[in-house]
Amino acid sequence: MSAPSKSELLREAGRAARARYRAGLVRPTAGVAPGLTQANMIALPRDWAFDFLLYAQRNPRSCPVLDVTDPGSRATVLAEGADVARDIPLYRVWRDGALAAEVPDAAAAFEAAGDLVTFLIGCSFTFETPLQEAGIEVRHIADGTNVPMYLTNRPCRPAGRLQGPMVVSMRPIPAGRVADAALISGRFPAVHGAPVHVGDPAGLGIADLARPDFGDPVRVEPGEVPVFWACGVTPQAAVMASRVPFAVTHAPGHMFVTDVPDAAYHV
Template sequence: MEVNDPGSLTPEQARALFRAGLRVPTAGWCAGRTQANLIAVPRDHAYDFLLFAHRNPKPCPVIDVTEPGETTAALFSGDLRTDLPGYVVYEDGVPVAEVTDATAYWRDDLVAFLIGCSFTFEGALIEAGVPVRHIEQGGNVPMYRTGRACRPAGGLAGPLVVSMRPIPAGLVADAVRITARYPAVHGGPVHVGDPAELGIADLDAPDFGDPVEVRPGEVPVFWACGVTPQAAVTASRPAFAIGHAPGHMAITDARDSDYLVP
C-alpha cells in the first residue's frame, strides 16, 4: 500500500489506512497534527504510571488519559486498538507480540495514556531551515536507551530513552530555541554533543528506529523520548502492557500549534 503524500492526509484518512493494516513510521504524516506515544496498562498499575510520568515529565509528558476500558480519547477520536500503525504487547515485561491490530489483546481494565511526541515540533524545525534527517531519508527516527535512570515510582523504574537528530553546528541554537517552545511534547533537548555522555556507544546501532547519517559539521542532538515508558515496562516487568511500535504513533485530532507556547 503506497501513500504518495502522507503529509497531506487528515488524521481520519491516516487512521483508516492503519486500520486496514498499513504499518509505517509516521514522521511527516498529517502535517500540523499532533502525534502521540501510547502506553496502556491495567487499572491497578495506572496510578504508578501516572506518578512515574509526573516524576519524569521530560520523557513522559501526558497529554491525555482514558477511563478504564475506553478505546477512544478526548484527543483521539479513532480506535486506540486499531488506528495506530503498530503495537507491541508485553507480558511480564517481555514483548510477546507485534501487531497492527491490538483488539485481541485489549482488556476492559486498561487505562491508555497518550504521551507527547517530538514529531510535533519537527514541522517547526523544517520551516526554520533546520534539517530533520530521518524525514529526509524516509525512515524512522533513531532512539536509544541511555545510561541515565528515570526517577522510579511505585513498581516502575527504567532508563531514559532519547531520540536523536543530527543538526548543523550553526543551527543547534535555533533547534534548542524552537523545540523549547513545545514543553508539553518533550521541549528542548536533554543533551547536545558526545553520545558517550549518555551511555550511548554507537549512533549507528539505535535500540529503536533506524540509524541516520551524521554529516561532517553536524552535531548529534538528543531529545527525551516517549518510548521511555516501554523501557520502564521492560525493566520493571509488570504483568501486562500495550505500547505503540516505536515511531509508529497515534495521530491525534489536536494541532501542533496547540502545544506552542509564546
C-alpha cells in the first residue's frame, strides 16, 4: 500500500476538521488545515438572494463569492459530503438586523427557514499559509487568538435593499515585509487579495486598534505596521445596517473549512 499523497492528506485534514466542528468543537479556524481554503458563510431567504449576490458582485474585495447553494440545499461543491449548516464551529442567527443567537449547529434554523440560499465567501485565512511560508509571522496564529476585525468608515456600494460599511481584518507586519505581504496576498484575489489600507487606522475610521469590533486584539510590536484586508464579515455588517429580517452566518473567525487547496485561487 502506497503512502497517501499530499493532496489526499490535505483533504483528510479538511474532512477531519469539519467532523470535529460537527461534533461540537467551538474554536476559531485560523491555522487549521493549512493549505486548504476557508470560507465565510451567509445564508439568506430566497427572496434576499439576488440583492445579496448583487451586493457581493458590487463589492468583490469584501465579498468574493466562492460558491452559492441551490435554495434549501446545504451541500456545496467546495467540500464533498459537507453540511453548511453543521460543519462550521460557531454560527450566528440574525433577526431584523440584530444578533439573536450564537449556536454551534444551525440545522434547526435552516430547517425552520426552509428555502435559505447559502453563500460561501473567500476568507483571508487562505493566504495566511503562503504568508507564513514566506517567513511572515501571522500574529493571531502565533498567539492562538482570533484575528482582529473592525467596522470601517468606507461604505460598500449598495445593492437593492442592502447597504453597509466594509469590514477589515488586521495583521501587524514588520515594515520591511509589508510589500511582500501585499504581493503575496495580491495573488489571491478570490480570498480578498491585496490589502485595502496600510498603516493609518484613523483613515479607516478606526479609533483604537486595541478594541476590535469582532475577534480579539493582537500585539503590535515596535517596527510593525497595521495592515488591513477586506473581510468576509462585511455581509454581517450589511445584515445589521440593512435590518435584514433573517440570516444565518458563521461567527467571525469561525470559518467553513473546504476541500479546495489554496493553490486553486492563486493567479
